[in-house]
Each structure stands twice: as structure tokens, then as C-alpha cells.
Amino acid sequence: MIIPVRCFTCGKVVADKYEEFNRRVQHGEDPAEVLDDLGLKRYCCRRMLLSHIDIIDSFMAFATVEPTEGS
Amino acid sequence: MEVRIVHKTENEVHFLVEGINAAFANALRRTMLTRLPTMVIDEVLILENTSVMYDEVLAHRLGLVPLVTDLTSYNLPDECDCEGKGCSLCQCTLTLEVEAGDEERVVYSRDLNSQNPKIVPAADNIPLVKLAPHQCLIIEAYARLGTGRENAKFQPVATVAYKNVPIVSVDKSKCDMCGACIDVCPKRILWNDGGTLATQNTLDCSLCEICVKSCEVGAITIDYKKDTFLFKVESTGALPPVEIVERAAEILKERIQIALDFANSL
Ligand code: SF4
Ligand SMILES: [Zn+2]
Ligand SMILES: [Zn+2]
Numbered sequence: 001m002i003i004p005v006r007c008f009t010c011g012k013v014v015a016d017k018y019e020e021f022n023r024r025v026q027h028g029e030d031p032a033e034v035l036d037d038l039g040l041k042r043y044c045c046r047r048m049l050l051s052h053i054d055i056i057d058s059f060m061a062f063a064t065v066e067p068t069e070g071s
Numbered sequence: 072m073e074v075r076i077v078h079k080t081e082n083e084v085h086f087l088v089e090g091i092n093a094a095f096a097n098a099l100r101r102t103m104l105t106r107l108p109t110m111v112i113d114e115v116l117i118l119e120n121t122s123v124m125y126d127e128v129l130a131h132r133l134g135l136v137p138l139v140t141d142l143t144s145y146n147l148p149d150e151c152d153c154e155g156k157g158c159s160l161c162q163c164t165l166t167l168e169v170e171a172g173d174e175e176r177v178v179y180s181r182d183l184n185s186q187n188p189k190i191v192p193a194a195d196n197i198p199l200v201k202l203a204p205h206q207c208l209i210i211e212a213y214a215r216l217g218t219g220r221e222n223a224k225f226q227p228v229a230t231v232a233y234k235n236v237p238i239v240s241v242d243k244s245k246c247d248m249c250g251a252c253i254d255v256c257p258k259r260i261l262w263n264d265g266g267t268l269a270t271q272n273t274l275d276c277s278l279c280e281i282c283v284k285s286c287e288v289g290a291i292t293i294d295y296k297k298d299t300f301l302f303k304v305e306s307t308g309a310l311p312p313v314e315i316v317e318r319a320a321e322i323l324k325e326r327i328q329i330a331l332d333f334a335n336s337l
Contacts, residue, residue, distance in 0.1 A: 001124065005135035005197055012229035013137060013307060016180075016196035042230070056201050059123040060175070063203035066121070 002056045009044035021049050077274070082305060084312040087236065089299045096233045096300045103319040105219040106326075108147055109227045109309040110140040110190055112165065113217065118209040124200045132200070133167075133212055134224050136180045137193040137307040140216075142318070144189070147216050157213065163190045167210040171202035178202060183212070190214060193308025227315050229305045235295035237276035241268050245290035252282035252291055261291075274301060 003018040017038045024034045035046050078085035088096065115130040122129070146152075151161040164186045169178050181195035202208065219226035239260055246268050253261045253268075258275045261268060261282060268290075282291050306312040 001128070002198060002201065005132050007229070010230045011223060011226060011307065012305065013135075013194050013197065015198055016194040019196070019198070056123065060201065060203045063123055063206060064121070065203075065205045065207075 001059065002054060003052050004048060007042075007045040007048050010042060012040070012042075012045050014040065014045055014048045018049055018052070077301075079313070082308060082312060084302075084304050084316065086302050086304075086316070087299060088302060091298065091300060093300075096302070098323060099316075099319060100231050100233060100302075102323045102326075103228050103231045103304065103315055104226055106322045107227050107310070107315060107319055108140075108142065108216040108218050109225050109307075110138045110145065110163065110214050110216055111224050111309075112136065112138070112212040112214045114213040114215075116211040116213075118211065120208055120210070121206045122200050122202050122208060123206075129200055129208075129210075133210070136183075136197055136199075137309045138190050138214055139193050140227070140309045141187075141189045142216075142310070144187075145216050147218075157215070161215055163187050163214045165190075165212045165214060167199075167208055167212065169202065170207035171204055173204050175204065176202045178208060227306060227309045228312075229307050231302065231304045233300045233302045234278070235297065236299040236301055237273055237278055238294045238296060239270045239273045239276055239282075240292050240294070241270065242290045242292070243267065245288045247288055247290075249287070251285040251287075255281045255285045257281070 003015045005015045006012060007014050017040065021031075021034055021038060025031050031050065035049065040046050040049065072091055073089040074086055075089075076084060076086045112133045115133055117126045117130070120126050120129060145163070146161045148155040148157070148161045151158065153161065165183045167178070167183050169176065169182055178199045178201070179195065180192040180197035180199060182199075183192055185191050200208070217225040248263070248266065248268065250263065253263060257279065258272070258277060260270055260273055260276050262271060263269070276293070278293055278295060280293050283293055304312045304316060306315055310318075
């Protein structure tokens with residue numbers, strides 16, 4: 001849905017690096033170099049960013065602003 | 072026992088310990104992982120959440136945000152005078168109140184308002200949730216101390232690993248400078264120093280022995296020092312890495328003393 005806060009395997013915080021990673025890769029930088037730069041050295045942390053697909057935007061297409069009451 | 076720091080940054084420390092065995096190295100490692108308390112959000116009161124994310128998921132994400140911990144001014148809940156009910160000596164309240172305007176808005180960890188200015192998220196840019204226009208969040212979260220033994224979110228370290236210190240030796244009389252090992256070493260330990268095979272940064276060697284297999288004349292041997300360990304401690308930001316090691320060593324000492332006292336009383 002949204003980038004996981006931490007790496008599933010080692011527990012390093014990865015969420016705060018996702019936006020920068022995305023922005024730089026979209027500007028044509030090599031993902032491997034960006035990951036090195038962000039300090040994600042282990043492959044467990046690298047796959048967190050590489051394999052993530054943000055789908056919260058698709059959910060937000062159906063968003064409401066009223067709290068849903070249980071019926 | 073001798074300790075030497077080889078590399079230190081804000082969130083990471085690498086050090087060598089000489090004169091210990093693997094059992095002790097692992098005891099120290101596991102103490103850092105599971106016995107050292109840190110402050111983390113443990114209870115969340117959701118007053119309003121109209122975002123697309125379920126309350127439970129949001130609470131879980133809040134729990135994973137590392138908070139800068141001040142170990143001197145808070146008690147562990149079971150050691151507190153309030154007997155774990157929760158008071159200002161063992162609990163810190165953080166609030167999160169965000170309403171998106173006419174635009175989408177990402178809620179970050181820095182939007183958390185803490186009652187104690189010392190207890191703040193260690194990383195400011197963690198996206199917690201994204202709000203569609205006019206959606207809103209009102210949350211009260213209670214942080215407390217806990218240890219990694221209880222839940223991995225309390226661990227002050229992301230990774231703490233150790234390995235034996237590698238010894239890469241080249242038998243110059245056998246080496247015919249074919250260069251095969253230079254090409255295969257994934258850590259670039261071996262290099263051609265003007266016609267002779269030299270080694271560099273041997274601490275990085277992963278003991279994979281690919282170089283040994285590639286060497287047809289058997290000129291390379293990989294060994295390791297049995298009593299010297301290289302530790303790599305990486306903090307989540309809750310505590311400075313050096314403090315993690317120091318405090319873990321103290322806790323380990325206390326625990327060994329308890330075991331010894333018990334053994335002596337038998
Ligand atoms: S053991 Fe592996 S890492 Fe170490 S020098 Fe040989 S090839 Fe390189
Ligand atoms: Zn990882
Ligand atoms: Zn208390």
C-alpha cells in the first residue's frame with residue numbers, strides 16, 4: 001500500500017529514503033548507485049525499495065471524508 | 072580484551088575486539104539486540120481516521136518509527152512506581168493532528184507532536200500515510216520504554232553483526248601472476264602492485280574463498296584470527312551507536328554477576 005517503515009529482514013528504517021530514491025531514479029540515475037548513496041548496503045534493504053509498488057493512490061480514488069459507520 | 076574502533080559515523084560503529092571467543096561475542100551481540108531498552112510508541116488512541124488506511128495498519132506503522140531515547144529520564148514500566156499503569160515517569164504522549172486541505176497530503180513522522188521535546192522521531196521523513204483532500208487524522212500515541220526481548224520494534228540496532236578478522240596470505244614463491252584471483256574477488260582485496268600480488272582492506276574480506284578456488288597453483292590461503300572479532304553495529308537512531316555498545320556491555324556484566332552469585336550460593 002505504502003512503503004514499509006522498516007526493512008522486513010534487518011529492521012533498518014527504509015521509508016524515509018523512498019521518496020528521494022524514486023525522485024532520483026525518475027531523473028535517470030542508476031538505481032544501484034542511488035541505493036549505495038542512501039546507505040542501503042544490504043540486499044534485504046535494497047529489495048524493500050526496488051520491489052515496492054505504491055498503491056495507496058489507487059485506493060485514494062475511492063476515498064471518502066465521512067467516517068464509515070458499521071451497519 | 073582490547074577494543075579498537077575502526078570506523079565511526081553518526082549511526083554506525085565498527086570496532087575490533089581482541090581476546091574473546093565466539094560465545095562472548097554472541098552474548099554481547101544478543102545483549103545489544105534484546106536487553107537494551109528504547110522508547111517506542113506502544114499504545115495508540117485513534118480519535119479520527121478518515122484516511123484509506125485501516126487504524127490497525129496505521130498504529131503498526133507508528134510503532135515502527137524509532138524515537139530518540141533518553142534513558143536517564145524514563146523508567147521501564149514494570150520498574151516504575153505506578154506499577155505499569157502509566158505515568159509521566161514511564162510514558163510520553165505524542166499527538167498527530169493533520170487535516171488535508173484541497174490537495175493531497177502526505178503525513179510524515181515529523182508531524183508527530185511530542186509532549187517531551189527530547190523524545191522525537193529519529194527520522195523526520197518517514198511517510199506514515201497519505202491523505203486525500205479533506206481527510207483527517209486525530210491520533211494520540213503513548214510511547215514507553217521496552218526491550219527487544221518483548222518486541223523487535225524496541226531494538227536500538229538495525230543490525231549488529233560480528234565476524235572473525237580475516238587473514239589473506241599470498242605465497243609469493245608459488246604465485247605466477249595469472250591475475251585470476253584479482254578478477255574474481257568480489258571485495259577487491261587482491262590487486263596487482265607493479266607485478267606482485269598485493270592485498271588491501273583485508274578487513275572487508277568475506278572469507279568466501281573464491282580466490283583460493285581460482286588459484287591453480289595454490290598460492291593463496293585464507294585464514295582468520297580465532298580470538299579477534301570485527302563488530303558492525305548500526306543504530307536505528309534511537310541511541311548513539313557507541314552508547315549502545317557501552318550500555319550493552321554494562322548490562323551483560325550485571326547479568327553475568329547475577330549468574331555467578333547464584334552459582335556461588337548453591
Ligand atoms: S576470500 Fe573472497 S573476499 Fe576474501 S580475498 Fe578471497 S575472494 Fe576476496
Ligand atoms: Zn535490511
Ligand atoms: Zn510510571
